[in-house]
Amino acid sequence: MAIASDTDPEHEDLAVTLARFSSALTLDDLPADAIATAKADVFDTLACAAAGSTARGIGELRDLAVEWGGAPQATVFGFGDKVPAHHAAWVNGAMSHARDYDDTHDAAVLHAGVSIIPAALAAAELRSGAAGRDFLPAVAAGLEVMCRLGVATQIGIVESGYMYSSLFGYFGSTVAAGRVLGLDETEMLNAIGIAYSQVAGNHQVTRDGALTKRMQPGFAAKAALVSVQMAKRGIRGVHSTFEGLDGFLRVYLHNRCDRAVLRADLGKRYEFAQLSFKPYPCCRFNHTAIDAALVLRASAGLRPDAIRRIRIGVNRQAYEAVSTPIAVRKVPQTIVHAQFSLPFTVAAALVDGHVGLGHFSDEGIRRKDILALASRIDPFVDEEIERQWGRSVTPANLHVEMEDGSAHILRIDYPLGHPDRPMRTEDFDAKAADCFRAAVKPLPQGAAMGLRERVNGMESLDDVRELVRVLDPTA
Template structure:
């Protein structure tokens, strides 16, 4: 007898994993519009650029050293090095490296990062399979980015209420789907791999509250799962089949059926949610960005920052919980992770320096008295109007700055890098140049141009592994 879930799916027979696998396993680049292909390549470029900056971030080389010491079959590359390790551990390190600076993409409506699990998994899969072409890599990236975006858009409960980080939780499935498509698994194998991924899926928000380095490791765990799950499926190990909508599937077990099954399926194969991904101009939590943009808009009107008496910032509840509490930590962060998740610190940095860059999110920068003085005068609150209209998304910010010469205010709804406020091609390339400089490695002068050319032509490349040729010192 069929069991009806509260979301209205026939749990005995229907599961989105089958529908998505049927679509994804048969996807060809020839089926995709130039816009979709370009969106996938933009994510490859940005995610791997962010990884170069993450190379020198706390914890990354520790993890790279650990997996190198473990050894194993030299299947895939730890990016920015010539070290080769088993594919799952390469994807694990590369996922951490991509996310370490919190500079990577976001889906502002779904509230997640998409590429940091998908790209490391897809590239590692391309290294495992010499027959995988550039077109296979692009198709795999499309599949993975689309799955994580759809899962996020269909989930109606926010990350603060659920306690899960959707980047990593949904990233386990997205990385698995991406790797499966690169490896050319058939629909049955892909569905099985998604079920195997379900046995590993996790990712919590407590890491952000505790400023844990595992915040930046979680997407790497998801990327690692993608390679493990596809390898297990290829040798015939059976996983769950009703992964998303079964009686004990993801949506009931993790979210108490608070999702929209129609939104999950809407336009599958014809419209792509991931083309709405946003990209970051500032290396910190996306919840900070509207407040930073508003502060920068106010800066010419304010003049001397020393004249500022108070700063007040209104955001939605998700943003308040993620980047405003506890207030004493957010006003005086003691670690880079705490600073990355602080509206008071990043707004103060923007007002003092005229921007928020990688140098502002470093251990050396955290003790600057002029920034800490402004951060100490910053008060954040939940804006009821913003919460009512924008409760599930990246929050707008209303910033009010009280000075000796008057009070000035500005509101930003769509931060820079959003699809309604896009970064330019030159912005992306300047961002990569900054990441290369932050890596501490000695890169050839033409690295950005060389990597850009490789990614631009990736769908025509004979090998998907060729993308790594652009990141060799």
């Protein structure tokens, strides 16, 4: 389909459509499954933030925000400092993503909540409070914008070179923060255009094992708070943000985007209701292989010392993201490299029977028993999986060869936490309790359950700042 020109009266830019949708969305417009998913994402994201408060690099970001000072507008999760709203959104977004434990959309291949929810909460604090029934549609609007961009995109993250969690997060978090602040349609359109002037987020961070991998969604959340406040003061951004001659779809996605998907049933069918949630704190591309390893460990009684070799078939983007260069993935030198290592995470699952926060620490990534098994794990591109699942989070085809000559083969298509294989409420609560124990400052016993109660009753919550106070040890 040809791109509409900047002055074509026959077409409105997608930014206009999204501004109208997001500024007008109310709780009554949302179906039950969308409300349930938005609540689940708020709960899960804030739990992940608690664990992320002790992750490497987050303390340094918090120290910078405090050092810079400024108006005490919003709270740094876990630490309790009051800083300008855009700085709080920045640190909190990075914190929420730091453990790589946060939500995914398995078809869009992105994390959604880690920029949107910190931005929306910073906006709520900036305006001195927001009711739950206004906050939920703001989160829903942001999630929907981001997930639709993701599923409509036809170029993978390895080929494009962009991480879509941050790239699309600029727009999703801007829409969410703008809805919390009550931007009208024109102001929202300007905010989206202002955000476009700041969009970034590269895939090189995972190749290099850089700490900035976890910080890119925070940059998106920060830009959102800047953009909506500028728009509120009447500053004009571009209006042909997506489909203009130099719009986002051409410049960033090389026009490899299904424009019909972006608009189809908008406001009637909610793509973000297909969000997945993670049982393991590492890249989602690892999860189907971890699932298969745990199943075989339990069903076949696999002992690591009896395994000769493991081959794991995945799609090409997963192979590139979590299996190359293979020497780095078999012996990860940084925590980020371990989070993005198929050999390391599968070895951890087979050795310990689980994959948890402790595996992604300075001590965890140097464990000789895990590294010994990782050295015998060889991923490869499975051509059948590539043909059928090339753009999505990958299935995994696990081939385990034993020293006695026997073999075990298992393929899993959908990872645990996907809507077709959902986590149970008790799984979420156990994960949250584990995350809260890792918080930078001790939180009261029962804090995770306190968060659960507030999120479950969000429609009647007078002020969503109560969610932030659950993570604030000074409250």
